[in-house]
Amino acid sequence: MSTLSFDEAVGFLYGLQKSGMKFGLRNIRRLLRAFGNPERSFRSIHIAGSNGKGSTASMIASVLSAAGYRTGLYTSPHLVSFRERIRVNGRPIAPSDIVRLVGRLRGLVKRHNVTFFETTTALAFQYFREQKADFVVVETGLGGRLDATNVVLPEAVVITTISREHTEILGNLIRKIAYEKAGTIKRGIPCVTGVRSRTALGVLRATARSREAPLFHSSRVKMRVKRQSIRGTRMDVEVEGRSYKNLFLDLPGLHQTENARIALLALHVLREKGIIRLPEKSVREGIGQVRRRTGLRSRLSVIQSRPAIMTDVAHNPAGVRTLVAELKRLRKKNVVLVFGVMKDKKYRPMIAALRAVASSVVVVQPKTERARDVADLRRGFKAARVPVVFSGSVRDGMTAARRKAGAMGTVLVTGSHFVVGEALALLEGKKYLTINQ
Numbered sequence: 426m427s428t429l430s431f432d433e434a435v436g437f438l439y440g441l442q443k444s445g446m447k448f449g450l451r452n453i454r455r456l457l458r459a460f461g462n463p464e465r466s467f468r469s470i471h472i473a474g475s476n477g478k479g480s481t482a483s484m485i486a487s488v489l490s491a492a493g494y495r496t497g498l499y500t501s502p503h504l505v506s507f508r509e510r511i512r513v514n515g516r517p518i519a520p521s522d523i524v525r526l527v528g529r530l531r532g533l534v535k536r537h538n539v540t541f542f543e544t545t546t547a548l549a550f551q552y553f554r555e556q557k558a559d560f561v562v563v564e565t566g567l568g569g570r571l572d573a574t575n576v577v578l579p580e581a582v583v584i585t586t587i588s589r590e591h592t593e594i595l596g597n598l599i600r601k602i603a604y605e606k607a608g609t610i611k612r613g614i615p616c617v618t619g620v621r622s623r624t625a626l627g628v629l630r631a632t633a634r635s636r637e638a639p640l641f642h643s644s645r646v647k648m649r650v651k652r653q654s655i656r657g658t659r660m661d662v663e664v665e666g667r668s669y670k671n672l673f674l675d676l677p678g679l680h681q682t683e684n685a686r687i688a689l690l691a692l693h694v695l696r697e698k699g700i701i702r703l704p705e706k707s708v709r710e711g712i713g714q715v716r717r718r719t720g721l722r723s724r725l726s727v728i729q730s731r732p733a734i735m736t737d738v739a740h741n742p743a744g745v746r747t748l749v750a751e752l753k754r755l756r757k758k759n760v761v762l763v764f765g766v767m768k769d770k771k772y773r774p775m776i777a778a779l780r781a782v783a784s785s786v787v788v789v790q791p792k793t794e795r796a797r798d799v800a801d802l803r804r805g806f807k808a809a810r811v812p813v814v815f816s817g818s819v820r821d822g823m824t825a826a827r828r829k830a831g832a833m834g835t836v837l838v839t840g841s842h843f844v845v846g847e848a849l850a851l852l853e854g855k856k857y858l859t860i861n862q
Contacts (some may be wrong), residue, residue, distance in 0.1 A: 431520040434527040435507050439535065439858060441541040448717035452539045453573040454523040456547035460534050463554035467497065469561045469577040470691065473569040473606045474585030475621070476744045477684045481585050481678060483719040484688035486562040488711030490718050492702055497561035498719055500541070503845035504738075505855055511549045512558045515718045518549075526551055535775050542566045546573040552557040570608020580700050582598070582609050582616040582638075583691050584838035585684065587625040588743040592730070612636045615698070619643040619683055641694055643686040650682060655727055655755060657713075658682055666692045669705065673713045677725045678751040681799075685712060723845045725751055729852060732761075732830040736838045736845045740766070748839060749778045758836045759784040761814075761830040763822050764802065765844040767795045775840065776805045780838075785829060787815045789822035791843040792857070819847040 429437070457464055472482045479500050486498040496514055503509035508517035534544050546566075553561045563579070565572045587603050603625035610616050610632050617642065621624050626642075633640040647663040656673040660682060664667070675686050689708070696703040714719055721730075723736040725748070735757075739748040752760070762783040766772045779786075787800040799816040806813050815825035817821045826836045838848045850857035 429528055430542040431522050431524055432522075434524045434699040435858065436542060437527055437531060438507065438541055441539065441544055445730060448578055449571050452537060453543045453546055453576055454541060455537060456530065456533060456539060456723065457550065457576060458797075460547060460551045460554075461665070462855065463550040464577050466554040466705070467558045467561045469563050469579040470499070470581050470583065470695075471563050471565070471577055471609050471859065472583045472585070473572075473608075473609045473618075475588040475602070475624055475741065477585040477680065477687070478564050478583075479738075480681060480686045480724055481583060481688050481691075482562045482564045483715050483721040484685060484712060485583075485691060486560075487515075487715045488514075488692055488703075488708055489560050489562070491711035491714070491771065492704065492707035494701070495557060497549075497556065499546070499549045499561060500564045501552075501566050502842045502846075503547075504723060504842060505850045505853070505857060507858075509720060510545065511552055512698045512720060513553070513558060515720055517720065518552055522552055522555075523548070540573075540699050543566075543573045549699040554688070563815075565609065568605040569607070572607045575609055578611060579614060580698070581691050581694055582611065582614055583687060584609065584616060584618040584620060584629060585687055586743070587620050588625040593627040593746060600622045604632075607632035610636055610638050613638060615639045615641060615694050617641045617643070617687055618695060619687040641690055643683070643690050646686040646690050648682060648686060650679065653677065653679070653754065662684075662689065663688075664689045665697070667693065669703075672709060675713055675715055675717075676721070677755070678747070679754065680747045680751065681724065682761040688712075692718050709848070721840075723849070728849070731832045732827055732839065733835045734827075734852070735760075735835065736849065738842045738845050739775075740770065740776070740841050742771055745775040745839070746778045749782055752782045752837075757835060758782055760813075760835045761826045763785040763819075763826045763836060763838040763844070763848065764840040765789040765791050765819070766797050766801075766802070766840045767793075767843070768797045769795070770797070770841075772797060772802065772840075773805055776809050776811070780806075780809045780811050783811050785812045785814045786828045787829070788813055789817065789844060791819050791841065791847050794844050796841075796843065798831070819844060820851055821850055822853055 511518040653661040
């Protein structure tokens with residue numbers, strides 16, 4: 426029996442961040458062999474992409490759960506608690522299970538200098554086997570080809586979008602980034618994508634052709650948006666001849682309707698292969714209850730009133746541009762922005778987009794070594810002529826932002842999962858441990 430406490434087990438995992446990021450599948454395969462290859466015990470759907478993969482993964486998991494399948498969901502990073510990363514039918518992994526599984530892996534991890542994400546992935550897959558999951562929806566951590574999650578042999582691969590991100594690792598050219606994402610495509614396994622870039626789509630098509638994998642584009646899904654609000658979107662949808670009139674998606678924003686196209690098409694591909702049952706009732710319940718069924722949050726979410734506090738995990742230029750477009754569509758202007766980013770992000774294009782909706786900004790530096798210094802952000806917003814009213818920690822920044830907004834104003838927290846996570850922990854009175862992956 427393990428003598429670890431829950432805090433010690435999570436602390437051990439967080440300590441593995443010192444190993445940095447490593448790409449390649451050798452270590453993860455070694456860990457999985459030690460567990461008896463749990464990734465072979467369940468069917469999976471593998472999700473990659475620059476933006477939208479967490480939301481798309483959650484939509485697919487929600488519908489599968491509504492259809493009666495015991496469904497695992499593996500996503501990253503978490504916002505407040507490590508437990509958020511590993512869920513079955515929406516329920517996060519129990520602290521006792523984390524303690525037990527870390528105890529089993531700890532010696533092997535130490536001997537082979539295994540990374541945080543590799544260890545977490547092995548732990549998650551073993552947990553899903555123990556929970557007798559029928560399906561597991563697996564989100565890549567970074568890239569795809571050499572990502573630790575790329576050991577699964579999925580029933581379908583999903584590649585949501587492709588834009589410039591993590592350029593120091595994946596390369597600065599769209600075709601190079603697309604090559605890494607396309608590495609998730611398996612021989613003969615269908616791939617569903619919403620990628621719009623011609624260059625990126627060309628790479629995906631060439632890879633799919635070489636691996637004899639059928640490629641399905643989300644443009645095949647017909648959709649008419651009927652009504653939008655901060656609660657979600659009402660729409661008419663037709664997927665491969667199946668019609669869903671007046672379908673409600675409980676995630677706001679037109680970008681989420683694009684994610685829904687991808688999720689619904691992937692589910693219908695699985696249905697056509699005879700892998701899943703897909704009753705209309707399950708689609709309606711799953712798409713209409715994504716947040717409740719999966720725990721997904723901070724996607725244009727209102728979490729508090731007076732002042733209204735909104736959170737969104739937009740963390741790169743493409744994501745921020747999408748966020749700004751949705752704020753304009755919802756007529757949210759003159760917000761007090763709480764903003765912080767990681768060092769590897771191109772923050773100037775993000776600032777350029779945010780100036781359209783921000784009346785003032787609080788720049789913050791979350792508790793992670795990866796965070797960009799507030800001095801850089803302060804200079805960036807000053808150059809964009811957006812008043813910086815405070816700069817410092819997330820804790821002090823949230824206090825300053827609420828004071829600036831007043832009871833009737835709006836505060837928007839964005840720029841990074843780490844900024845949003847730390848802010849949520851403060852607002853909810855929960856312990857927050859930083860994490861670098």
